[in-house]
Structures are given as structure tokens and as C-alpha cells.
Amino acid sequence: MDMDKIVSLCKRRGFLFQSSEIYGGLNGFWDYGPLGVELKRNLKEAWWRDMVAGHDDISTLPGAPSSYEMVGLDCTIIMHPQVWKVSGHYDLFVDKMVDCRTEGCKGRFRVDHIPSSECPLKPSKCPGAHDKCSLTEPRDFNLMFKTIIGALGGEEDAAFLRPETAQGIFVNFKNVLDSSRVRVPVGIAQIGKSFRNEITPRNFTFRSREFEQMEIEFFCHPSESRKWYEYWRNRRMKWWQDLGLSGSRLLLREHHADELSHYSIGTADIEYAFPFLPEGEFGELEGVAHRGDFDLRSHMEGKLDPNSKPNLQVQLGADGKPVHKGSGRDLTYRDDITNERFTPHVIEPSAGADRGALAILCEAYHEDSAPDDKGELQTRTVMKFHPRIAPVKAAIFPLVKKDGMPEVAQELYRALKKKFPVQYDEKGAVGRRYRRQDEIGTPYCLTIDGQTLTDQTVTLRDRDTLEQVRVKLADVVSEIEQRVSG
RNA sequence: GCGGGUGUAGCUCAAUGGUAGAGCAAUAGCCUUCCAAGCUAAAGACGAGGGUUCGAUUCCCUUCACCCGCUCCA
Structure with a gap:
């Protein structure tokens, strides 16, 4: 598959633009155009719905050790500089x-x-x-972006743009527990921008300096953490598969022991064979990491010494004091049923929203052949997005621009537009309109024809099979609604 | 940051030391009763800055961006 063609289509149809392009662009920064923003929003909303808002906290989900709760959080990009000193980023970055x-x-x-x-x-x-x-x-x-707080700020007022959203969750752990009646096991989820001064931003949006993460920090009892790790690893893999990344281009790769971070008991990457990578190589889409109690302990006690594995100790300076002091707050958890107090272990499924959108774009890109009106095969470019992710859900056409067809089509368009993004198009030959929609991945096209005027049915054309079925005009909204949800 | 390559219209490309041409797309209209490339019209570009020159898109320098390699990716 040709990456250049995908990049070209993204620009041409308004999925992705280079940031500040009219000024020559900016290395490592990318903008989402009108279709790209819908695509990425759909991805993030699917994640939020499936992981957080729509989570069933009463049932025990398949593969899970027990039921669990999920809540959300949205914290600031700039946090107290001590957060990054204690987390290890300040030294390690x-x-x-x-x-x-x-x-x-x-x-x-x-x-x-x-x-x-x-x-x-x-x-x-x-x-x-x-x-x-x-x-x-x-x-x-x-690798951390530095900034200055305060209009008169100097070097002593330096702060950082977060290099990951995770730390905001750890420092709010106690707030969430105290305010929301949740009990461990519980996941706290957040979607937001992060910033890293990558040395070599490259490969389209894959390695950007400003990017968006979809992260869960899942807090559980230490004795159950291994089971939860396995649950999240499999759950997250299946989620990507269900969104259409189901082929051999998606891979779940467990890290070897020598590859693990100093605090991790286990880590798995969900990787995608992006077309810009050499044959057989995969790029990380999401990391599912078992982080133990590293983060909560760090923010209680101070920065932990990476060399003190496996029994992590606070890193001490020459003066015998912690190199970076923790908050001193008690971030342990007391189970009010068993009365046990412990520091929860953390499983972290951390996904890249931009990388996810990019993988979906790459996976969707297809060229196939379809007959033109003379029956001759022509190349067709089609983005085969999962209907749930597609930026435009349906397009509505009058077959010709007369005999009252535009009026019926426009009425249908208005009814559908109230529910989701749809487009109305009456320009040119209907075949050309179908192809236009194929190229932006619209899964369904609805055409009002002569028959509509007599029996109140329209044709519903499927993007992938090119097949058409007749649907009652009155049923179209619910039919499309049912097809594009989940 | 280093080495190599590239930068012309929305996209893909062409030509030229005397201010650029095409295909597709897009726009307006015509024609069209189901799978683009029929007709008409108008519109649209030399990445940025500097230098050489009577004159630079073309030659030189700088810079920015993209691609490949090195490096990096907690």
C-alpha cells in the first residue's frame, strides 16, 4: 500500500493538514480538517462510550475478575512542576x-x-x-516542553506541558475516591493533549510533538493485578479489532522481561503495521502496562530510584534527603468492607488517539474496480471506515434534479441531519456522486428516484458491496441509525 | 543534529534566465432516470528570505517543510 496516496487523500479531502501550512509548516504538528475532526471525534467518543460512559459496573464482564467501576477526569495540561520531578520525567526525559x-x-x-x-x-x-x-x-x-507561568515569570517560574495525561490521574486519585463513591477496583479515564519534544518527528502524524492520548489508570488490589492486566490487555485488543483493525496488520505484543520499565511487571503493546514502516514492522498504537504501585508511592514518598528494582526505594541525594520530595499525602486505599489498607496497583491502557485515527485511515484505504455506466471497470478509491467511525454517515441524492426529486431528498436530508452528519448532493451524474462519497468513506447513499414519487421508497446503496435495496422513506432514519450505531 | 533527495494550482505532473502549461478535483450552468473522467464558462501555482543579473520559478546562499538513512522514542 502506498502511504503517499493516503497522505494525498488526507490533504485533498480534508482529513489532515500540516500545521501552519501557509507559513511553511511546523515540524511535528498536524491539523485535522473538516472530515478528520469528525473521524477523530468518533474514535474518541467510541472509546469514551465503550470504556467509561457506557460501562456496566454491575455485571462481571467477560474475562474480568469481578465487576468494576469507571469514571472520567479532565485535568490541566500544565501541572505543578513537582509532578514531573516525582514521576521521573524531569530526570529521565x-x-x-x-x-x-x-x-x-x-x-x-x-x-x-x-x-x-x-x-x-x-x-x-x-x-x-x-x-x-x-x-x-x-x-x-x-523531551519535555518548557513554559513559563505568569506574565512576569522568569526561569524560576518554569513549568512543563504534560508529556502524558496519566500523572493528572494519579495526583487526583484521592479527590476522585473522596468525591464519587467509587470503590477499588476502579478505572479513571482521561482524553487529552500531551506534548513531547521528539528528536525526530516523522511518519506523518505517527510521531507528533503535540498529540492526544486516551488513557485509563485502573486501580486494583495488588493480589488481583495480574488478572486485571490480562483482562485489559485482551479487552483493549478486542476494542481495536471491533473498530475494523481486525486483519493481520494488528498485533498484540507482550514485552520481554528485559524490555520492561523499571517499575513494570508486564507490558503489552498493541501495534499496527503502518504502511510507512518496513515490511514486517509494526508501530505502537496503545501500550497496556502493569505499573504496580510505582506512581502512587512516588507521589506519596518522593521519586523512586530506578536502580532499586525490585524493591523500589526513594532516591536519596548526598544529603540523605529525597532527590525529589513527594506530596506527603496518604494515597493508600482502605477497603471499608474488609478493612484492609493497601496501595493499589495500577494497570494502564494508554492509547494514542492520533495514532488510532492514522491506523484507521490506513486500514480504510482501498482501491478496487467498479463498472462505469458503459460497464467498463474503473479504479475506485474507497475509504472503508467502520460505519461507527465514518465522518459522514450517509449521503442523500435526487437521481435527477427535476420532477420534484430534490424536494423529497432535501426533506430526507433534514430529517437525517438532526441525528448525524450527512451530506446532500444534486450535482452532476449520480455515479460521480457515489464515487465522491466512496472517497470520503460514507457508508450509505440514499437516492430518491422516480419510483419514490409513486411508492415512497428510496434506494439504499452500500459503499462496500455497491448493492442497493429499497427502503421505505418513513423507515430511513431508523434504518441508518441502526446501521451506524455500534 | 548529520548525509542524501524533494518543494510549481486543492491533487498529480510539465516547461523555461524574458513572470508558467496540462490532467483530475473544485465553482457556475447545461445535459443526464443508478455507479466518476459528456458540454460550456470562469477561477486557480513557482515554500520563504536574501544575492548575482537589465531581468530569477530557473543560477548561488540562507531558511522552512516533506521523504530516505543515521540517531532518539522514558
Whole structure:
């Protein structure tokens, strides 16, 4: 599949534009056009409905150890700077890097990786070991966006744009428990923008500097956390499959032990074979991580020492005090039935909304052949979106622009428009109108023809099969409603 | 940040040291009774800045962006 064609269609039909394009663009930033915004909203709304608003907290869902509750949260992008110091981002998001100026090398190396890195010069040595090596001074690559709070603010008023939404959930954990009557096990969900100064933004929207996450922090009893991890891993995989990413291009990959973060007991990536990646390679769509009690403990006690695995200890400075002090608040949970007090363990399904939208765009793109009015096969570009995700749910056409057909079509259009995004089109040949809708992935087209005027039925044309069935005019709204929901 | 490539209309491309041409799309209208590329009309571009030159879209420099590779991705 050709990524260039997808990028071109996204621009041409208004799914995605480069940010600030009229000024030459900005590396790592992308805008959603009229169709793109509908697509992404549909994705986020499907996630929110399926994970949060529509969650059944009475039943035990298939694969779940028990019933559980789900609530939402929407917190600020800028938080107290201490949040990032305690979470570890402040220290871990800065890499010292050197570049080698030497002809034949021109490499870039992380300073802390130099001893295990290999310089391309022969004989094989580590960077800097050859006489010819010419390394720059180590320079900081800070992945967090810095900003200043206050109109008169200086460096001492520095703050950060969040690099993930998760921390906002951890620091509000106690607020949520105290205010909403929820009991562990409970998930707190949030959709929102995050920011990372990626060193090399690339591959369309895949690695952007401003991006949107859909995250759940799921709090549970430590003894049940492994079962919950497995539940969420499978649930999230199935969710993406149900949205149409069901082929061999979607992969659930469990991390090896040596790949795990210092606090994680298990992590699985849900990955998609994006067309811009080399054959056989997959890119991360969502990570489902078992984070143990790392985050809540950090925000209670202070930044934990990543080298103290498996029994994490607060990282102490030369003065014997915590390098980054925690809040000192008690974030443990008391089960008021068993009377047990514990620090909940956390399972974190963290999905990329932009990556999800991109995967859906890539998966939807198809070229097939369809006959024209002379019966000859023509190439057809069609976006095969799941009806639930499609930006436009239906299009309404009068077969011809006379005999009262436009009036009937417009009346139907108004009735449908009250329920969801639909388009009305009376321009040109009807075949051309069908193709236009195919290219933006509209799943259904409704055509008012001569027969409509006598028996009050219209044709309903399916985007993927090209088949038409006649539906009573009075039933169209409920018919489309039923087809595009879930 | 380094190396290589690219940048002309909404999209895909062409030509040229004397201010650019096409196809498709889009717009208005015509024709059309079910799967685009029929007809008519009008509209639309040299990524940005600087330099050389009588004159730059073309040559040079800088910059921005995109693609490939190196690097990075907690």
C-alpha cells in the first residue's frame, strides 16, 4: 500500500493538514480538517462510550475478575512542576547526546550509551576511541516542553506541558475516591493533549510533538493485578479489532522481561503495521502496562530510584534527603468492607488517539474496480471506515434534479441531519456522486428516484458491496441509525 | 543534529534566465432516470528570505517543510 496516496487523500479531502501550512509548516504538528475532526471525534467518543460512559459496573464482564467501576477526569495540561520531578520525567526525559563530526561516521550517540555503542570506523571501537573521532560537547536533549507561568515569570517560574495525561490521574486519585463513591477496583479515564519534544518527528502524524492520548489508570488490589492486566490487555485488543483493525496488520505484543520499565511487571503493546514502516514492522498504537504501585508511592514518598528494582526505594541525594520530595499525602486505599489498607496497583491502557485515527485511515484505504455506466471497470478509491467511525454517515441524492426529486431528498436530508452528519448532493451524474462519497468513506447513499414519487421508497446503496435495496422513506432514519450505531 | 533527495494550482505532473502549461478535483450552468473522467464558462501555482543579473520559478546562499538513512522514542 502506498502511504503517499493516503497522505494525498488526507490533504485533498480534508482529513489532515500540516500545521501552519501557509507559513511553511511546523515540524511535528498536524491539523485535522473538516472530515478528520469528525473521524477523530468518533474514535474518541467510541472509546469514551465503550470504556467509561457506557460501562456496566454491575455485571462481571467477560474475562474480568469481578465487576468494576469507571469514571472520567479532565485535568490541566500544565501541572505543578513537582509532578514531573516525582514521576521521573524531569530526570529521565533529558538525554545527554554527542554528535561525531568525522567523515564516515557522522553518528549521534547517547552519552550514557557510548561504552556499549560502536563507532562505524574500523577497527570497531566505541565512539571517541579513534584518533579521528571528533565528538561535540555533550548536549541536553530535553523531551519535555518548557513554559513559563505568569506574565512576569522568569526561569524560576518554569513549568512543563504534560508529556502524558496519566500523572493528572494519579495526583487526583484521592479527590476522585473522596468525591464519587467509587470503590477499588476502579478505572479513571482521561482524553487529552500531551506534548513531547521528539528528536525526530516523522511518519506523518505517527510521531507528533503535540498529540492526544486516551488513557485509563485502573486501580486494583495488588493480589488481583495480574488478572486485571490480562483482562485489559485482551479487552483493549478486542476494542481495536471491533473498530475494523481486525486483519493481520494488528498485533498484540507482550514485552520481554528485559524490555520492561523499571517499575513494570508486564507490558503489552498493541501495534499496527503502518504502511510507512518496513515490511514486517509494526508501530505502537496503545501500550497496556502493569505499573504496580510505582506512581502512587512516588507521589506519596518522593521519586523512586530506578536502580532499586525490585524493591523500589526513594532516591536519596548526598544529603540523605529525597532527590525529589513527594506530596506527603496518604494515597493508600482502605477497603471499608474488609478493612484492609493497601496501595493499589495500577494497570494502564494508554492509547494514542492520533495514532488510532492514522491506523484507521490506513486500514480504510482501498482501491478496487467498479463498472462505469458503459460497464467498463474503473479504479475506485474507497475509504472503508467502520460505519461507527465514518465522518459522514450517509449521503442523500435526487437521481435527477427535476420532477420534484430534490424536494423529497432535501426533506430526507433534514430529517437525517438532526441525528448525524450527512451530506446532500444534486450535482452532476449520480455515479460521480457515489464515487465522491466512496472517497470520503460514507457508508450509505440514499437516492430518491422516480419510483419514490409513486411508492415512497428510496434506494439504499452500500459503499462496500455497491448493492442497493429499497427502503421505505418513513423507515430511513431508523434504518441508518441502526446501521451506524455500534 | 548529520548525509542524501524533494518543494510549481486543492491533487498529480510539465516547461523555461524574458513572470508558467496540462490532467483530475473544485465553482457556475447545461445535459443526464443508478455507479466518476459528456458540454460550456470562469477561477486557480513557482515554500520563504536574501544575492548575482537589465531581468530569477530557473543560477548561488540562507531558511522552512516533506521523504530516505543515521540517531532518539522514558
